[in-house]
Amino acid sequence: MSIFKLGLVAYFNTAPLRYGLAENLPxxxxxxxxxxxxxNRLIAQGQIEAGLISSLAYAKYHEELLLLPDLSISATGRVGSVLFFFRGRLSELSGKPVAFTPESETxxxxxxxxxxxxxxxxxxxxVGRPEETDFGYLAIGDEALILRKTPPxxxxxxxxxxxxxxxxxxxxFAVLAIRKESLQAFGDTVRLLARNLYLSRAKGLSHLDKLIEKERPEELSYPEALTYLSGLEYDLSGxxxxxxxxxxxxLARRGEISKIRRLSFVEL
Ligand SMILES: C=C(O[C@@H]1C=C(C(=O)O)C=C[C@H]1O)C(=O)O
Structure with a gap:
C-alpha cells in the first residue's frame, strides 16, 4: 500500500482542525x-503529499499545488498569535536590527x-531569537501566545x-495544499482526507471546551485560550x-513572488 503523507502544524491554533482526525483517517x-x-520545505520537495502550509508557500509553489477548498487558518482583525514585539517608536526602526522566528514564512x-x-x-x-536582538522580534503560534505573557x-x-x-x-495565514502530481494516485484518498478534515473542524469547533482542556499551552488560562480560539477562522470563503x-x-509588486492569476482548488 502506498502511503499518503500529510503534514500539519502542531500549534494550539490547529487543534480545532485536527480534532479526532488521526483516529479517523484511513x-x-x-x-x-x-x-x-x-x-513548506517538505511539500516543495515532494516529501509530503499534502500540508497545512504558509499561504506564502502556496504562492511560491502554486504551479505544483492545489488548495483543498474552504480550509485555512485566518483571522479578521487581531489574530493574537502573530505578534511583532518592539522597543521605542515604530517610526524609528529604520536601520535597526530586528529578528524573526525561523518557523514562519507568511x-x-x-x-x-x-x-x-x-x-x-x-x-x-x-532570523534569530528574541534575546539576540535589541529592537524587535516577530513570533508566531504558541511562542507568540506565551511571549505575550512576558513580552521581550x-x-x-x-x-x-x-x-x-x-x-x-x-x-x-495558512492553507491546506496538495501536490498536483499526487492526485492521480491518491484521488480517493484526497476526497477522504477532505471529508475527515471538514468533519474534525466541525467537531473541534463545537467541542472547544474539551479541546481547550486537553490541548491548551499551560501558560494560558481557560478563558484566554477560549478568547484566542474564538478569534480564529478556519474557512476559505470568497x-x-x-x-x-x-x-x-x-508581494508580487515587491518582487517577492511572481504574479498569480488565480487560486486553484482540488475538485472533490
Ligand atoms: C496564525 C498563525 O498562523 C500561522 C502562520 C504561518 C506563517 O506565518 O507562515 C503559517 C502557519 C500558521 O500556523 C499562527 O501560527 O499564529
Whole structure:
C-alpha cells in the first residue's frame, strides 16, 4: 500500500482542525507534525503529499499545488498569535536590527510589507531569537501566545489586526495544499482526507471546551485560550480568497513572488 503523507502544524491554533482526525483517517494517510517553514520545505520537495502550509508557500509553489477548498487558518482583525514585539517608536526602526522566528514564512512577509509599505520604515531583518536582538522580534503560534505573557519588548503589533485595519480584509495565514502530481494516485484518498478534515473542524469547533482542556499551552488560562480560539477562522470563503489575492499582489509588486492569476482548488 502506498502511503499518503500529510503534514500539519502542531500549534494550539490547529487543534480545532485536527480534532479526532488521526483516529479517523484511513490507514494509508500518515500524519507528521512540524513548524510551518518545515512543512513548506517538505511539500516543495515532494516529501509530503499534502500540508497545512504558509499561504506564502502556496504562492511560491502554486504551479505544483492545489488548495483543498474552504480550509485555512485566518483571522479578521487581531489574530493574537502573530505578534511583532518592539522597543521605542515604530517610526524609528529604520536601520535597526530586528529578528524573526525561523518557523514562519507568511508572517515574515506580512511584517515586511506592513513595516515598509504601510509604515515607511525599513529595519535590518535577521532570523534569530528574541534575546539576540535589541529592537524587535516577530513570533508566531504558541511562542507568540506565551511571549505575550512576558513580552521581550514593551510594545506589540498584532499583524492580523493591522492588516485588517489597513485593508478592511481578513488575513489568511495558512492553507491546506496538495501536490498536483499526487492526485492521480491518491484521488480517493484526497476526497477522504477532505471529508475527515471538514468533519474534525466541525467537531473541534463545537467541542472547544474539551479541546481547550486537553490541548491548551499551560501558560494560558481557560478563558484566554477560549478568547484566542474564538478569534480564529478556519474557512476559505470568497472574501478570504480575495484577501489572499490582495496579499499576493502586494508581494508580487515587491518582487517577492511572481504574479498569480488565480487560486486553484482540488475538485472533490
Ligand atoms: C496564525 C498563525 O498562523 C500561522 C502562520 C504561518 C506563517 O506565518 O507562515 C503559517 C502557519 C500558521 O500556523 C499562527 O501560527 O499564529
Amino acid at each position: 490507514s494509508e494517510i500518515e500524519i507528521s507534525y512540524a513548524p510551518p517553514a518545515e512543512l 508572517s515574515v512577509a506580512l511584517l515586511k510589507l506592513l513595516l515598509e509599505d504601510f509604515y515607511g520604515v525599513r529595519p535590518l531583518y535577521r 519588548f514593551p510594545n506589540v503589533l498584532d499583524l492580523g489586526g493591522i492588516w485588517t485595519e489597513k485593508t478592511g480584509l481578513p488575513f489568511v 472574501l478570504k480568497q480575495e484577501a489572499l489575492q490582495v496579499f499576493f499582489r502586494h
